[in-house]
Amino acid sequence: xxxxxELSAGHWISDRVLDEVxxxxxxxxxxxxxxEANRALAADEVDxxxxxxxxxxxxxxxxxxxxxxxxxxxxRLVNRGDLVQAATATRMTPLFTxxxxxxxxxxxxxxxxDVSHLHIADPAIVKPFGFDGKPLIGQVTRFSxxxxxxxxxMRTEIDLSNxxxxxxxxxxxxxxxxxxxxxxxxxVPADAVASDGDGSFVYTIxxxxxxxxxxxAGLTDNGRIEVTAGLSxxxxxxxxxxxxxxxxxxxxxxxxxxxx
Numbered sequence: 001x002x003x004x005x006e007l008s009a010g011h012w013i014s015d016r017v018l019d020e021v022x023x024x025x026x027x028x029x030x031x032x033x034x035x036e037a038n039r040a041l042a043a044d045e046v047d048x049x050x051x052x053x054x055x056x057x058x059x060x061x062x063x064x065x066x067x068x069x070x071x072x073x074x075x076r077l078v079n080r081g082d083l084v085q086a087a088t089a090t091r092m093t094p095l096f097t098x099x100x101x102x103x104x105x106x107x108x109x110x111x112x113x114d115v116s117h118l119h120i121a122d123p124a125i126v127k128p129f130g131f132d133g134k135p136l137i138g139q140v141t142r143f144s145x146x147x148x149x150x151x152x153x154m155r156t157e158i159d160l161s162n163x164x165x166x167x168x169x170x171x172x173x174x175x176x177x178x179x180x181x182x183x184x185x186x187x188v189p190a191d192a193v194a195s196d197g198d199g200s201f202v203y204t205i206x207x208x209x210x211x212x213x214x215x216x217a218g219l220t221d222n223g224r225i226e227v228t229a230g231l232s233x234x235x236x237x238x239x240x241x242x243x244x245x246x247x248x249x250x251x252x253x254x255x256x257x258x259x260x
Contacts, residue, residue, distance in 0.1 A: 065095065065096070067098045069098075069100050070100065070102070071098045071099050071100040071101060072099060073096050073097070073098055074097045074098065074099045075096065075097035076095075076096055076097075077093060077094055077095055077096065077097075078095050078096075101165050101167070101168070101169065102162055102163065102165070103159050103161060104159075104160045104167045104168075104169065105141075105157055105159055105160075106126055106138070106158040106159075106173060106175060107155060107156070107157055108157075108158070108175040109148070109151065109153035109155060110143070110156050110177065111152070111153055112147055112152040114179060115147070115154045117179040117180035117219075118140065118154070118179050119140070119179070120140055120142065121140060122139065122140040122177055122178060122179050123137065123138075123139060123177070123178040124137070124138045124139055124140055124158045124175060124177050124178070125137060125175070125176040125177075125178075126138060126158065126160060126175050127173055127174040127175075127176075128167060128172070129171065129172045129173060129174070130171075131167075131173075133166070136160055136167075138158045138159065140156060140157075140158055140177065141157050141158055142156075142157050143156040144156075156177070158175070180219065182226065185218070185219075185226045186227045186231060186233060187225060187226050187227065188202060188224065188225055188227055188237050189223065189239060189240070190220060190223050190224060191239065191240040191242065192225075192237050192238060192240060192241060193217060193225050193241065198214065199214055199215075199216075200215050200216065200217040201213060201215060202215055202227075202231065202237050202238065203237070203238040203241065203244050204235050204236055204238070205238070205251060208250055208251060208252070209247075209248055209249060209250050209251065210238070210244060210245055210246065210247050210248060210249045210251055211247055211248075212247045213230060213231065213235070214230050215227050215229065215230035215231050216228045216229035216230055
């Protein structure tokens with residue numbers, strides 16, 4: 001364009017040709033602006049198409065119900081063709097009940113008298129009712145750290161691995177917790193211990209005669225009572241307090257049972 005203006009100034013080309021060149025340059029500039037605008041419009045249309053695709057994907061995702069964990073559908077409350085509506089304050093009907101069965105959570109209630117001895121990872125023996133097999137061994141996984149004001153019990157939970165899926169949600173079981181374990185504790189049969197106003201006592205044999213011996217009793221478990229003071233492992237103890245002759249009565253050693 002500048003070259004043509006120099007030629008025109010030197011009268012090498014006419015003014016009409018110069019005007020045509022100038023007009024073509026303006027048209028080219030306008031075409032360039034239109035092209036740039038079309039390019040921006042195309043970019044906006046691409047962004048709009050991408051947003052539409054994402055919106056469509058989101059809407060399609062609502063047609064699939066995905067559980068947050070692997071499990072089985074234990075209960076179905078809708079059938080094919082049923083009208084399903086969004087939940088409201090007055091309509092809260094679920095569609096399915098999905099349960100995880102690879103790990104079964106066992107619930108039990110620990111009495112108030114025992115909660116002070118309960119700890120996480122305490123051994124637990126679970127015997128499901130109607131279960132023909134060995135008892136299942138687990139551990140205390142968690143507990144509520146509060147007592148139920150009505151039952152005075154504390155809810156305790158045990159997570160049991162169920163790889164063979166032989167346990168089912170809703171089953172009842174007998175649960176035994178090994179709390180405050182004392183493997184070296186000295187114990188005697190519960191029937192061998194009695195108590196009165198002076199405290200707990202057992203009957204022992206001294207020089208082949210019945211002797212009353214005061215003791216300090218601890219925990220009771222599985223028909224045996226822990227003796228924390230007043231008795232040694234070598235001291236023979238009468239197996240049951242029932243029908244024992246008065247202290248000082250001569251007896252034979254076979255009346256004595258072991259204590260451990």
